[in-house]
Amino acid sequence: MGVVELISFVLMTAGGFCVFVGGVGVLRMPDLYTRMHAASVTDTAGLFLVATGLMLHAGWSLPLFKLVAILVFLLVTSPTAAYALANAAMLSGHPPAGVRDETVPSAGRDGETP
Amino acid sequence: MEFLALYNYWVFAVLLLIGLYAVVAKVNLVKRLIGLSIFQGAVFLLYISMDKVEGGTAPIFQTADGAGVFSNPLPQVLILTAIVVGIATTALGLAVVVRIREEYGTVEEDVIEDMDADS
Amino acid sequence: MTLVFGVFLLTLLVIVAVAIVRSTNLFAAVMLSGIFSLLMAVNFFLLDAADVALTEAAVGAGVATVLFLSALALTAEHEQVRPGGAALQWLPLVVAFATGGLLIYATFQNPVIGDPNAPVHQHVAPWYLENTPELIDIPNVVTAVLGSFRGFDTLGEVFVVFTAGIGVLSILGLRHTLVEMTSAEIDARQRSLRHHLIPRVVGRGMVPFILLFALYVQFHGEYSPGGGFQAGAIAAAAIILYSLLEGDDRGRALVPEWLLQIMVASGALLFGGVGVVCMLLGGSFLDYSVLAEVPSEGQHLGLLLIELGVGITVSGVLLTVFHAFARRASR
Numbered sequence: 117m118g119v120v121e122l123i124s125f126v127l128m129t130a131g132g133f134c135v136f137v138g139g140v141g142v143l144r145m146p147d148l149y150t151r152m153h154a155a156s157v158t159d160t161a162g163l164f165l166v167a168t169g170l171m172l173h174a175g176w177s178l179p180l181f182k183l184v185a186i187l188v189f190l191l192v193t194s195p196t197a198a199y200a201l202a203n204a205a206m207l208s209g210h211p212p213a214g215v216r217d218e219t220v221p222s223a224g225r226d227g228e229t230p
Numbered sequence: 231m232e233f234l235a236l237y238n239y240w241v242f243a244v245l246l247l248i249g250l251y252a253v254v255a256k257v258n259l260v261k262r263l264i265g266l267s268i269f270q271g272a273v274f275l276l277y278i279s280m281d282k283v284e285g286g287t288a289p290i291f292q293t294a295d296g297a298g299v300f301s302n303p304l305p306q307v308l309i310l311t312a313i314v315v316g317i318a319t320t321a322l323g324l325a326v327v328v329r330i331r332e333e334y335g336t337v338e339e340d341v342i343e344d345m346d347a348d349s
Numbered sequence: 350m351t352l353v354f355g356v357f358l359l360t361l362l363v364i365v366a367v368a369i370v371r372s373t374n375l376f377a378a379v380m381l382s383g384i385f386s387l388l389m390a391v392n393f394f395l396l397d398a399a400d401v402a403l404t405e406a407a408v409g410a411g412v413a414t415v416l417f418l419s420a421l422a423l424t425a426e427h428e429q430v431r432p433g434g435a436a437l438q439w440l441p442l443v444v445a446f447a448t449g450g451l452l453i454y455a456t457f458q459n460p461v462i463g464d465p466n467a468p469v470h471q472h473v474a475p476w477y478l479e480n481t482p483e484l485i486d487i488p489n490v491v492t493a494v495l496g497s498f499r500g501f502d503t504l505g506e507v508f509v510v511f512t513a514g515i516g517v518l519s520i521l522g523l524r525h526t527l528v529e530m531t532s533a534e535i536d537a538r539q540r541s542l543r544h545h546l547i548p549r550v551v552g553r554g555m556v557p558f559i560l561l562f563a564l565y566v567q568f569h570g571e572y573s574p575g576g577g578f579q580a581g582a583i584a585a586a587a588i589i590l591y592s593l594l595e596g597d598d599r600g601r602a603l604v605p606e607w608l609l610q611i612m613v614a615s616g617a618l619l620f621g622g623v624g625v626v627c628m629l630l631g632g633s634f635l636d637y638s639v640l641a642e643v644p645s646e647g648q649h650l651g652l653l654l655i656e657l658g659v660g661i662t663v664s665g666v667l668l669t670v671f672h673a674f675a676r677r678a679s680r
Binding site: 234235236237238239240241242243244245246247248249250251252254255256257258260261263264265267268271274275278279280281282283284285286287288289290291292294295296299300301302303304305306307309310311312313314315316317318319320321322324325326327328329331336337338341 | 352355356359360362363366367369370375378379382385386389392393396397398399400401404405408409412413416417420421423424425428429438441442444445446448449452453456457459461462463464465467469470473474477478479481482488489490491493494495499502503506509510513514516517520521572573574576578581582663666667670673674677
């Protein structure tokens, strides 16, 4: 096994570990926002690591460029999806745990509907 | 691992069971359509499970003469079109459900039957 | 290793299906059925069905979820819970378990997964695999069988999709007079994402790339997984994303309804028309070999045209259905 292969497997294992930690966080965290935080942060890190590992594995070939495209799209879309989800939760009236109701604004600033 | 050689078929049967239960037992019409799509998914899984050939790859030739071991393309063709037809018929079902909601004000089947019996 | 992965994914599939049936919140059930479709697509891919996986991911996880959600906006988001109604119902349960048990009993007669000597691999399919390089001369056998060997079948499927589109239109109304509304009123009613800056900016950036990918899937379908069914669904998903972000009225301004109606009809017409041209050139119906001097080039041309027809009709029908639901919501 060459050095590049070894690095790629280490990266993919680290990525898998990140996603696993995210899964544990989703189960263990107290409310929606912390759960989402756990899921989205580890997901992005895990995705980056797994995709980089796969790119090293693929070498200079067409799959490399496809992986780059997938990585770029997911790095942009997955935080956006997390934002949209959190915003929707806020607008539909789910206050974060540990925050008293009167301190929570009735609607998110960015997502305020007229 | 020998006993897992039929696992796909068992999952097919269990999914079919779940879908059938949803279609028969649920009174909410939207839920029934979701159950129907689970049922459809089970049938798709049955067909695609049959196409697998040990050691084969997806039926796309890598060389010009088509050498190599490939999975069976025929079930794939049948299911590929069936998926698109499935969504089209589900859309038709949803349209009927929406019209029912507009006429009766509900999509719960037992309530609708009561209303029909009263009138 | 693949077996372990497959067993894991199939088990997840069953868990998700149980969760869908148990959930009384229909919104959650629809979201779970999106996950169900995605898991199903991964399973298809593991079973060497790349084309089917692509279709299931685009149609099941993408378009179906949006259609169910727009239907939920017009009906109710929760199942009505009755006193004692959440409990399992015994008669349907017995019927379902009897059916499932019989099917599992029947599977013990089945050949194991991947057995090359299974009866299903003995007829027809080997002939397709053997003769595709010579007769059709394209790498993707699925496209060859879909478009050429079983073209008549596919024509029928396209007409089923076409008929379903017409059915939805005739149930939910072809036209109706839109009440003149101020843009503020439209904004308030549409419930679009027009005021959500981040999803809107990112989503708008995605739409051209999704359309480009749809074109790649459409025209590269003879060499890699893809074809008209997948491309039509992906293209429709791109326009649906635009409509969700900007509001249904702007989505309809982008692809107007008259254009959609022409698309729905002309795609099916193109497919049938290619068949008729084949007959006029002296071949049989949908026998593309007569379209060019060299038979295999004729097959290439015919496949390109009919896949285009399939793509146009599928994207047209899916968009028409989406607009029919969305327009009801905005009324």
